[in-house]
Amino acid sequence: MRNLINFIVKNIHWLFFLFLIFISTLLIVNNNEYQRSKYLSLENEIVGKIYAITNNISSYVGLRSTNEELMRYIATLESRVQFIESQLKEVELRNDSTLFLPDSVGLPYDFIPARIINKNITGVENFITLNKGSRHGVKADMGVLGTSSYGVVGIVLSANANFSTVIPVLNPKFKLSCKIKNSAYSGPLVWDHQDIRYAILEELPRHVEANPGDTVVTSGYSAIFPEGIAIGTVESSKKEKNDNFNSVKIKLFINLGDINHVLIVKNNYRDEQLNLEKRNGNVN
Amino acid sequence: MSIKWVGKIVLFFFLILLQVWVFNRIHLFGMATPLVYLYFILCLPSSMNRNPVMFLSFVLGLFIDAFSYTLGMYAIAATIAGFSRIYSLNLFVPRDMPNEYIPSVKSLGFASYFKYAGSIVLLHHMVYFFVESLSLFDPVGLFLRIAGSFFLSMIVILAFESINSDIFKK
Numbered sequence: 001m002r003n004l005i006n007f008i009v010k011n012i013h014w015l016f017f018l019f020l021i022f023i024s025t026l027l028i029v030n031n032n033e034y035q036r037s038k039y040l041s042l043e044n045e046i047v048g049k050i051y052a053i054t055n056n057i058s059s060y061v062g063l064r065s066t067n068e069e070l071m072r073y074i075a076t077l078e079s080r081v082q083f084i085e086s087q088l089k090e091v092e093l094r095n096d097s098t099l100f101l102p103d104s105v106g107l108p109y110d111f112i113p114a115r116i117i118n119k120n121i122t123g124v125e126n127f128i129t130l131n132k133g134s135r136h137g138v139k140a141d142m143g144v145l146g147t148s149s150y151g152v153v154g155i156v157l158s159a160n161a162n163f164s165t166v167i168p169v170l171n172p173k174f175k176l177s178c179k180i181k182n183s184a185y186s187g188p189l190v191w192d193h194q195d196i197r198y199a200i201l202e203e204l205p206r207h208v209e210a211n212p213g214d215t216v217v218t219s220g221y222s223a224i225f226p227e228g229i230a231i232g233t234v235e236s237s238k239k240e241k242n243d244n245f246n247s248v249k250i251k252l253f254i255n256l257g258d259i260n261h262v263l264i265v266k267n268n269y270r271d272e273q274l275n276l277e278k279r280n281g282n283v284n
Numbered sequence: 285m286s287i288k289w290v291g292k293i294v295l296f297f298f299l300i301l302l303q304v305w306v307f308n309r310i311h312l313f314g315m316a317t318p319l320v321y322l323y324f325i326l327c328l329p330s331s332m333n334r335n336p337v338m339f340l341s342f343v344l345g346l347f348i349d350a351f352s353y354t355l356g357m358y359a360i361a362a363t364i365a366g367f368s369r370i371y372s373l374n375l376f377v378p379r380d381m382p383n384e385y386i387p388s389v390k391s392l393g394f395a396s397y398f399k400y401a402g403s404i405v406l407l408h409h410m411v412y413f414f415v416e417s418l419s420l421f422d423p424v425g426l427f428l429r430i431a432g433s434f435f436l437s438m439i440v441i442l443a444f445e446s447i448n449s450d451i452f453k454k
Contacts, residue, residue: 020363027356038418
């Protein structure tokens, strides 16, 4: 025992040194964006590997419910296929020669299916980790959609070779341009970190009517999501006294606690659009 | 004794302001920035315990960080510099020194002082610029920044040292 104490007293400068280094490292990681992102991607890689292993094991246990979820999803897809086919038939029956489907232009959006291998949705700064990374074509700023219950899940924050982290709707840093269906005025959708069922649509001009029950959809302005993806319904609208804007409380469709599979949205023309906007100096 | 410490405190804040207002603005060829606040660590008395030295370096680094919006980066580099000071003193200082002395060109001789200061400054610069880039993506650029800043810092520190010894002569 005395030897131990002697040892510690003798090497107290090492402990003090490590303590100071520890504090500096904490400060660096918490206050410098670039260093933070480096640290996060390293942590991602390590933690992602660990989660991939545990998830491989636990996914066997959850196979049954996953199957059910997929079947439900297939069912919804099937119904949409039926609907679209019937419409197509109608068009053919009408022999509509104005219908013109260009085949030289690729589809604007591709979808990459991915599985959630870690999610943290109980705190304030929530994160989701997916099992697809840059090797599969995932990049930062791609949108993420839910599968079984339709709706926006979040936006990819960063991706390394095999994993990516997503800022979900339930994070104060999440911001997405949305609008009320059938109106053109858009505003940012944010989360007020109070209730995981609700989010706020801000900066909506005062004259735009928002009645409870109206559907809120993505505006498509951000080049992240396609236009018109349903997010939720209007719960209540609140008029700010000294403000020219309304903020509207939205009940979200998506239940982040209940999803396992997501689709990552890849906008094939995003770079093109951003380049053009940058060239014209429209990007701030 | 106490007057010496008043001088040290003045030097402490003088170097911080000089670093923040003057030397942080210098980016020679877009690469080299002299980090001369280390001069404070270099001229602490030799008998000073290493824990206070480390702590002072850490606080000094934090001050610089606070002004240059790099919270923690100078602190970690300065802490390592303060920690390594005793080792470079043991390595490069001639054996026949009195118990307490203030490391300077006058007390150590130019060669020893250059080695002593150079080793600490080089270590500090390596840590700082590595933490700043945090990758080996551009090793040549990293090396150039370290080497360029090292030479600039050493020139300024040796200039300080010559001014300082002139003052002591009077």
